[in-house]
Amino acid sequence: MAVALIVAAGSGERLGSGRPKALVPLAGRPMLEWSVAAVRAVEAIERIIVALPPGELDAAPPETEAVEGGDVRSQSVRAALRASGGGDPVVVHDAAQPLAQPKLFERALDELLRSGADAAIAAARVSDTIKEVGEDGLTVARTLERRRLWAVQTPQAFRREALERAFATASDDLLATATDDAWLIERLGGTVRIVESRPENIKVTTPADLHVAEMLLEERVR
Ligand code: CTP
Ligand code: MG
Numbered sequence: 181m182a183v184a185l186i187v188a189a190g191s192g193e194r195l196g197s198g199r200p201k202a203l204v205p206l207a208g209r210p211m212l213e214w215s216v217a218a219v220r221a222v223e224a225i226e227r228i229i230v231a232l233p234p235g236e237l238d239a240a241p242p243e244t245e246a247v248e249g250g251d252v253r254s255q256s257v258r259a260a261l262r263a264s265g266g267g268d269p270v271v272v273h274d275a276a277q278p279l280a281q282p283k284l285f286e287r288a289l290d291e292l293l294r295s296g297a298d299a300a301i302a303a304a305r306v307s308d309t310i311k312e313v314g315e316d317g318l319t320v321a322r323t324l325e326r327r328r329l330w331a332v333q334t335p336q337a338f339r340r341e342a343l344e345r346a347f348a349t350a351s352d353d354l355l356a357t358a359t360d361d362a363w364l365i366e367r368l369g370g371t372v373r374i375v376e377s378r379p380e381n382i383k384v385t386t387p388a389d390l391h392v393a394e395m396l397l398e399e400r401v402r
Contacts, residue, residue: 181226182289182337183267184219185260188212188275189231189249194385200233201384202275207397211384214278214397216241221282224289225271229264231256254355254364258347268340269293272361276384277334278393288337288375298342298370299362302377303330330374333381336362342370 192201202212212230219228220243230240231249240246247263249256257272264270269292271285284302291300306329314321338361346364347355358364362372384393 181267182222182224182269182271183227183229183264184222184225184271184273184285184335185229185231185257185264186212186215186219186244186273186275187231187249187253187256187260188215189233189256190253190276191233195387195390197387200236200239202232203236203239204390206278206384206390207394207401210239211278211393212239212275213241215273215275215280216244218280218282219271219273219285222285222289225285227264227267229260230275231260252356254347254350254358254361255352257361258355261343261347266340269337270340270343271335271337272343273335274383277381278384279381279396280333280335281381284375284377284381285335285337288335291373291375292337292339295371295373297373299336299338299365299372300375301336301360301362301372302333302381303374304333304377304379304381305329306331307379331379332360332362333377333383334360336360338362338365346370 188202195201197204203210228244230244234248237246247259288300310324311320312322384390
């Protein structure tokens, strides 16, 4: 049976609300609870492990298991993975993406099994034109081909063995630079498949994002 790891141990520096971002109220409940509710509705997922900031383990919602997160996101994923026993596949999700729906988790799991890949990750087509700059940081070097670009989200579903190997071979320094877990699979030559998601599955980073998430969730509840 599958397990879900929800990482919620960040401090929410850029949101600036003076408390861990995952615990900030959002459309009537702590942000984390939106993700937990979505995961609970996925039949294939048997256990939910939540990585929380040290001293906040009491904030784990019912029917979830709390672990202490690490200094950087990947370390929180690693702590939750270790605590998750033998569940396979493993679905990793950020509490900072409270709009992810059960269907998206199911599609990631289905694609992982159907394709035989090591990972299947939610991502949205990019609608902006993206340019790459040179060493000086502000002179345009080239314009990327938009139809090949995807903005990566969570959930990300993994074969347990592939994810464990990726973490076992990554140093703490490397983990500190990883902004998503699929990259750890890519660097070992593993196969990562995209599951098309919508840009509305936003990641809450700033106060403006929180505002948008609030509007979208209130609309959904109505
Ligand atoms: N996360 C975590 N452990 C960390 C850092 C981040 O579990 N040490 C989680 C966050 O709780 C979030 C997700 O990883 O759900 C994505 O991180 P991010 O959006 O950067 O959240 P924060 O680190 O909390 O925000 P900031 O970087 O602004 O401090
Ligand atoms: Mg962060």
